[in-house]
Amino acid sequence: MAKVFFMCKYAILKKRENEVHPVRIRIVGAGALGLLFASKIAATAAIVDLITHTQEQSDLLTAKGILAVSSQEEIVYSVDAFSMHTITGAAELLEPVDWLFLMVKQKDITAALLQQLLLLVTPTTRIVCFQNGIGHMELLKQHFSNDRLYAAITTEGALKLSAASFRHSGHGTTWIGRLENMSSDSVEWDEAEIILQTMLIEAGFNVFLSKKIISNIWNKLLINAVINPLTAILQIKNGALLESLYIKDLMSVLFEEGCLVARAANITIADNLWEQLIHVCEKTAENQSSMLKDILEGRTTEIDWINGALIQYANQYKLALPTHQAFYKMIKHLESR
Ligand SMILES: NC(=O)C1=CN([C@@H]2O[C@H](COP(=O)(O)OP(=O)(O)OC[C@H]3O[C@@H](n4cnc5c(N)ncnc54)[C@H](OP(=O)(O)O)[C@@H]3O)[C@@H](O)[C@H]2O)C=CC1
Ligand SMILES: CC(C)(CO)C(=O)C(=O)O
Secondary structure (H helix, E strand, O other): OOEEEEEOHHHHHHHHOOOOOOOEEEEEOOOHHHHHHHHHHHOOOOEEEEEEOOHHHHHHHHHHOEEEEOOOEEEEEOOEEEEHHHHHHOHHHOOOOOEEEEOOOHHHOOHHHHHHHHHHOOOOOEEEEOOOOOOHHHHHHOOOOHHHEEEEEEOOEEEEEEOOEEEEEEOOEEEEEEOOOOOOOOOOOOHHHHHHHHHHHHOOOEEEEOOOHHHHHHHHHHHHHHHHHHHHHHOOOHHHHHHOHHHHHHHHHHHHHHHHHHHHOOOOOOOOHHHHHHHHHHHOOOOOOHHHHHHHOOOOOOHHHOHHHHHHHHHHOOOOOHHHHHHHHHHHHHHHO
16 A cells, blocks of 8 residues: 655744745646646745635645655645635735746636736746647736746646646656746846746756747647647557557658748757657657547647647748648547537
8 A cells, every 4th residue: 555644834844944035936726737846845945825726626735735646655745725716805815925837727828817817926926837838928928027927848747636636647857937038148047046946956846947948838839739639639648659650650740840830930949859759759658648638538628729829820921731730620629529
């Protein structure tokens, strides 16, 4: 039987005694990624709270903590959790935070959520968006200035098992970067950014600060735009994509069409991006992609922000993306069943 450990606030508070100002993090979205980051951060000297969608989930998390499940052990992390609906009526009761991590899906970034976010931050809170795909940062920019907006790209893998438990399905790397333009030689990371990176490394994440986050976002987008729709339509795990020459041909066509758009948008594509794509399939061979999971569980997918977004850019540049168009329509059909 797996061993169960309890990480309680008492131990964490004791650890904080000598600290001048522990970094404060607020995580919006207590799904797979939110539970992973909240639990690992809760085990450091940082202070973290979680904003859930429902009252039921915040009550459960407050009472029982987050259960991190692995094949060797189960660990319970105690966290503060509040539901979005309760706190928007009494946001002044929340502690101010240094960083807000936005960990909802693309479809959840609605006008209402953006209004609610305004209540969860102070003018100095910086916001980091972890979504796969593109389109979300444009929405965020309508409400927050560029100098406090960050994007993150992560290859961590997390699976939500229940409202208060998750499995860390794959260790990866996370790149965090300011949205405002940074020329590669003139960058000095400020103290808050270094503190955040140090804390996340202490929490067990492999984290880099990136001067080219837009290019990181697009490079991951080009990978997701191949793996996600193919695995979702064929209903196979990521590794199985590499087992057929026919599928590899399709991967290559999707990849080349995606690169066409990225080049038109002036994005730097990594020289070895195709090799990276193959490596992702190998490294996550046993995983179901997020799009396959969404389809199997009857949820809408992030296709509109992945292949759909590429198609929109292509229209703007008058480029044809017939294969992405076809896959987009097939996923939309599967979503509508
Ligand atoms: N999981 C992973 O391994 C990775 C995920 N990502 C990206 O991270 C993002 C999140 O993914 P993931 O964690 O898997 O998704 P999940 O669906 O597991 O989590 C999203 C969470 O956001 C909550 N939510 C939705 N709307 C609101 C709201 N208005 N207020 C508060 N909470 C809300 C949902 O609550 P409810 O379900 O109750 O509606 C849900 O708990 C996605 O864009 C994904 O592409 C990137 C890399 C890896
Ligand atoms: C990289 C990949 C394809 C891993 O499954 C992913 O990000 C996803 O499933 O959305």
